[in-house]
Amino acid sequence: MQSGSVQTLKGDETVQVIVFNLGDERYGVDISQVREIIRPTQITRIPNAPDFVEGVINLRGQITTIINLRKRFGMEPKPIDNNTRIIVVEFENAVIGMMVDTVNEVKYLSVSDIEALPNIITAREEAKFLKGVGKLPDGLLIMIDLNKVLSEDEVERLK
Amino acid sequence: MEGDMEEYKQEFIQEAREYLDLMNQNFIKLENGDLNAINEIFRVAHTIKGMAGFMGYKNLEELCHKLESAMGKVRDGEIEITSEIVDVMLKAVDAIEEMINKIEEEDSDDINVSDIISDLSEFMQEKKDKEQVREVDLSKESFGNANIRVDVYLSEDCIMKSVRAALVVENLSEVSEILAVIPDENDMEKEDFDGHFTVFIKAPDVSKIEDVMSKIAEVDRFEVSLLEEQKTEVKGEIEAGEVREGETEWDKAKEVKEEGRGKLLKKKDRKFESIRVNIAQLDTIMNLVGELVISKGRLLQIATEYDIPELKEAVSIMDKSITSLQDEIMQIRMVKVERVFNKFPRMVRDLARKLGKKVEFVMEGLDTELDRTVLDEISDPLIHLVRNAVDHGIESPEERKAAGKSEVGRIRLAAWREKNNIIIELEDDGRGLDVEKIKQKAVEKGIITPAEAESMSEDELKMLIFAPGFSTKDKATEISGRGVGMDVVKTTVEKLGGSVRISSKKGEGTKIRIHLPPTVAIIKSLLVKVGHETYAIPISSVIEALYVTEDNWKVIHGNPFLIVRGKLVPAFKLRDLFNVVDGKPEREVGIIVEREGERYALIADTIAEQQEIVIKPLTGYLAKIRGFSGVTILGDGRVVPILDISSLLGGDRLA
Numbered sequence: 001m002q003s004g005s006v007q008t009l010k011g012d013e014t015v016q017v018i019v020f021n022l023g024d025e026r027y028g029v030d031i032s033q034v035r036e037i038i039r040p041t042q043i044t045r046i047p048n049a050p051d052f053v054e055g056v057i058n059l060r061g062q063i064t065t066i067i068n069l070r071k072r073f074g075m076e077p078k079p080i081d082n083n084t085r086i087i088v089v090e091f092e093n094a095v096i097g098m099m100v101d102t103v104n105e106v107k108y109l110s111v112s113d114i115e116a117l118p119n120i121i122t123a124r125e126e127a128k129f130l131k132g133v134g135k136l137p138d139g140l141l142i143m144i145d146l147n148k149v150l151s152e153d154e155v156e157r158l159k
Numbered sequence: 160m161e162g163d164m165e166e167y168k169q170e171f172i173q174e175a176r177e178y179l180d181l182m183n184q185n186f187i188k189l190e191n192g193d194l195n196a197i198n199e200i201f202r203v204a205h206t207i208k209g210m211a212g213f214m215g216y217k218n219l220e221e222l223c224h225k226l227e228s229a230m231g232k233v234r235d236g237e238i239e240i241t242s243e244i245v246d247v248m249l250k251a252v253d254a255i256e257e258m259i260n261k262i263e264e265e266d267s268d269d270i271n272v273s274d275i276i277s278d279l280s281e282f283m284q285e286k287k288d289k290e291q292v293r294e295v296d297l298s299k300e301s302f303g304n305a306n307i308r309v310d311v312y313l314s315e316d317c318i319m320k321s322v323r324a325a326l327v328v329e330n331l332s333e334v335s336e337i338l339a340v341i342p343d344e345n346d347m348e349k350e351d352f353d354g355h356f357t358v359f360i361k362a363p364d365v366s367k368i369e370d371v372m373s374k375i376a377e378v379d380r381f382e383v384s385l386l387e388e389q390k391t392e393v394k395g396e397i398e399a400g401e402v403r404e405g406e407t408e409w410d411k412a413k414e415v416k417e418e419g420r421g422k423l424l425k426k427k428d429r430k431f432e433s434i435r436v437n438i439a440q441l442d443t444i445m446n447l448v449g450e451l452v453i454s455k456g457r458l459l460q461i462a463t464e465y466d467i468p469e470l471k472e473a474v475s476i477m478d479k480s481i482t483s484l485q486d487e488i489m490q491i492r493m494v495k496v497e498r499v500f501n502k503f504p505r506m507v508r509d510l511a512r513k514l515g516k517k518v519e520f521v522m523e524g525l526d527t528e529l530d531r532t533v534l535d536e537i538s539d540p541l542i543h544l545v546r547n548a549v550d551h552g553i554e555s556p557e558e559r560k561a562a563g564k565s566e567v568g569r570i571r572l573a574a575w576r577e578k579n580n581i582i583i584e585l586e587d588d589g590r591g592l593d594v595e596k597i598k599q600k601a602v603e604k605g606i607i608t609p610a611e612a613e614s615m616s617e618d619e620l621k622m623l624i625f626a627p628g629f630s631t632k633d634k635a636t637e638i639s640g641r642g643v644g645m646d647v648v649k650t651t652v653e654k655l656g657g658s659v660r661i662s663s664k665k666g667e668g669t670k671i672r673i674h675l676p677p678t679v680a681i682i683k684s685l686l687v688k689v690g691h692e693t694y695a696i697p698i699s700s701v702i703e704a705l706y707v708t709e710d711n712w713k714v715i716h717g718n719p720f721l722i723v724r725g726k727l728v729p730a731f732k733l734r735d736l737f738n739v740v741d742g743k744p745e746r747e748v749g750i751i752v753e754r755e756g757e758r759y760a761l762i763a764d765t766i767a768e769q770q771e772i773v774i775k776p777l778t779g780y781l782a783k784i785r786g787f788s789g790v791t792i793l794g795d796g797r798v799v800p801i802l803d804i805s806s807l808l809g810g811d812r813l814a
Contacts, residue, residue, distance in 0.1 A: 044790070044798040045692065046781055047737035053780055056790055058798045061450055063775045063790055094779040150779070 013111040017134065019141060020087065020100040022070055023078075027100075028107070028134055028141045035088045035095065037103050040080050054099060057086075064088065066097040072149060073129060091150045098149070107141070109134045114143060168262070171214055173435075175259045178203045180501050182252050187504040190245050201230040206332075207255065213325045216268040219258045225279045226251045232283055242512060247278045249505070305338045305359035307368060310382040313354030317377040320354045321347040327378065328358060330371050335362030354379070359386075438531070441492060448488055449773035451481050452681060456770065456794030489530070489678050496574045496583070497525035499538045503545050503572060510549045517556050517566050518549055523573035529581050530678040533655055537583070537675065540648040544585050544671060545572065547645070552589030552669055562666065564588070580657075581677050586670040592663040594620050604628055621661050622755070625649040653805040654788060656682070656699060658755060684772045684791075686799065687750065687763035689733045690741030694763070695772055695791055695801040702751040702758065704766060711749070721749050721760040730760040731808065736786070752804050759808055774801060 017028040043055040043066055052071035057064050070077050083102040113135045131145035182203050185196035208223035232238045254275055258268040317323050324347050328340055339359040362368055365383055372381045455478055462470040500522050511518040553568030560566055571586045598612045601623045623629060627646040652659050657675040683698040713720045721730040749760040772791035788803035
């Protein structure tokens with residue numbers, strides 16, 4: 001694992017990526033967009049919220065909306081367990097937490113190693129949140145597009 | 160100097176905006192025949208000109224100069240006030256505003272105003288032959304009113320003499336009325352300005368002038384001399400003609416200053432009265448107080464849980480301080496409604512002229528205070544309502560005449576405090592609401608069914624104008640059809656915890672009354688339990704709470720009702736509304752709430768307690784969610800949603 005990150009460090013322009021899992025797939029999100037990673041705390045459900053919204057938590061006095069990334073991606077939900085983590089991101093002045101199965105590591109990825117997804121994939125409903133694919137020595141990493149995952153327009157559209 | 164300029168820029172912009180407001184108001188007064196307004200506009204234009212010159216915005220300075228000269232002519236009676244002239248001058252005011260905006264964004268006042276300047280010149284041109292006379296009049300008047308002469312000699316080594324001179328004049332204007340500066344500002348700009356200039360002022364006290372002068376740097380020496388009170392005949396005439404008197408004039412000048420609050424260059428002793436505070440900082444303080452309230456709740460809980468009397472006592476003392484602190488900050492956040500109301504006279508005037516209507520616009524209770532957040536939120540809806548009153552409410556002069564009314568329509572906007580509410584009322588004597596037409600339209604638009612239309616009371620039908628997608632005018636006009644609808648008015652007010660009521664008589668007019676809470680951030684609430692979940696209900700909407708047993712229920716037409724002292728109250732089970740599946744207790748509680756004058760019962764499991772809570776808004780996905788106005792954090796850190804009665808009950812069943 002360690003060697004993997006060192007190897008990719010030599011590229012000209014690199015990004016640091018937080019790698020997390022949903023089911024068997026590995027996903028990545030640019031670390032500059034991530035504020036912190038926390039374990040699930042008591043989540044208050046907000047009735048009538050979109051179904052992928054788990055509720056809100058009190059993150060040191062700040063109300064933080066928690067979304068379930070599995071549900072957001074149209075995957076089967078999974079009960080919270082010891083590995084469950086919440087990736088807290090700042091997006092358009094709002095703080096949002098994304099609940100994921102597990103968070104694995106931080107990797108360096110050369111920008112040139114990130115490829116846009118072929119149209120045939122992005123056109124599919126479940127792939128519309130994806131930004132590209134990162135190539136790592138130990139396999140592929142799907143980069144998610146926070147703009148699409150979190151924007152309200154997208155939510156409006158879903159309704 | 161550079162750094163100073165940047166520092167002053169923000170203050171300059173803010174002040175210029177305040178002066179613009181003042182200008183707008185006075186133009187409306189002027190058009191309504193209030194000649195005192197001329198002097199104020201003249202003075203304000205002069206002040207902005209001075210500030211612009213000082214800051215180096217030449218374009219702005221020139222435009223203000225033109226406006227000032229034009230006002231001078233109006234003052235001297237050379238130009239008669241007509242709506243056309245006011246139009247041109249208001250355009251100039253708008254251009255000044257545009258420049259200020261541009262200065263804020265790009266630090267440039269580069270806006271093409273040649274049209275306006277030529278229009279202004281045109282009005283002045285008409286009387287060019289009188290130019291000479293005017294100059295004389297002005298100077299006579301200036302010297303006539305002056306009682307003090309200040310001769311200023313700037314230091315030899317003063318680098319920017321003209322700027323320093325402007326500063327001296329500005330400082331003097333804080334304590335006196337400037338009547339003339341010789342040489343004038345334009346001449347000072349010239350290379351050969353030797354640093355000696357004379358200021359003629361009117362002030363009650365020489366010592367104050369000396370005091371101010373002695374504090375200005377780079378002044379080599381100055382001489383303050385008293386002029387003889389010369390009441391010449393010429394001056395007497397001018398005074399009579401313009402309804403001016405020395406003493407009141409001074410007061411007025413002071414008043415203008417006071418309204419402008421902090422000055423570009425502050426007068427020393429006024430610093431103690433008020434300071435400018437960044438709004439964001441005030442919000443932060445408010446949030447911190449909110450956190451304190453939460454922490455206090457937490458401490459109180461611990462004290463109760465572990466039964467520590469000493470801690471309880473300490474908390475209760477702390478509670479007192481926090482409450483005072485909270486009150487104080489609430490007070491600081493209060494602003495007068497005039498901040499928003501002052502835009503309206505100009506707006507009404509422009510609209511009425513555009514639509515060919517005659518409107519008399521009256522405002523009352525301008526110094527009524529509201530929380531800044533509430534006022535900001537309510538601003539757009541009010542604009543919409545006022546526009547609506549002019550556009551839809553007031554009829555054309557012909558129509559009014561035919562109906563036997565005065566040609567001039569009347570719109571009254573009033574604000575006052577009543578118990579714990581702020582009330583804003585907008586009243587017009589226009590055509591009123593046509594209930595039949597509303598009914599027809601609502602059915603056409605599918606807002607209600609024909610059967611519903613027949614069963615609705617007149618008041619209910621009138622409230623339909625606040626329904627989404629409703630507009631009685633066949634065509635959306637440029638004025639009223641601007642996206643913000645009446646429905647937005649209602650939802651905004653209700654979101655703030657207020658209510659809207661409308662009363663209207665066909666042919667006689669419409670009255671819209673808005674009730675608002677003066678503040679929103681911290682409210683008293685009832686915490687109720689539904690299954691394992693806790694919800695907060697604002698106490699302001701709660702009438703009473705009672706236990707509910709099976710006997711209290713009645714189902715009519717599939718809808719549950721609660722019988723409260725023999726009366727049927729529509730009931731909503733929170734358990735069902737929120738899809739709570741936990742076991743239901745044997746005995747539930749009914750919380751009777753009021754919404755738009757109707758009573759409803761919310762059914763919960765138990766009442767946990769009554770508590771002061773801090774509203775935290777929901778953001779992002781949850782911002783527009785129905786049924787909740789936000790959440791709060793309890794003493795133990797739990798997050799609890801706050802019910803918004805109006806949107807919660809605004810569901811399908813009631814529509």
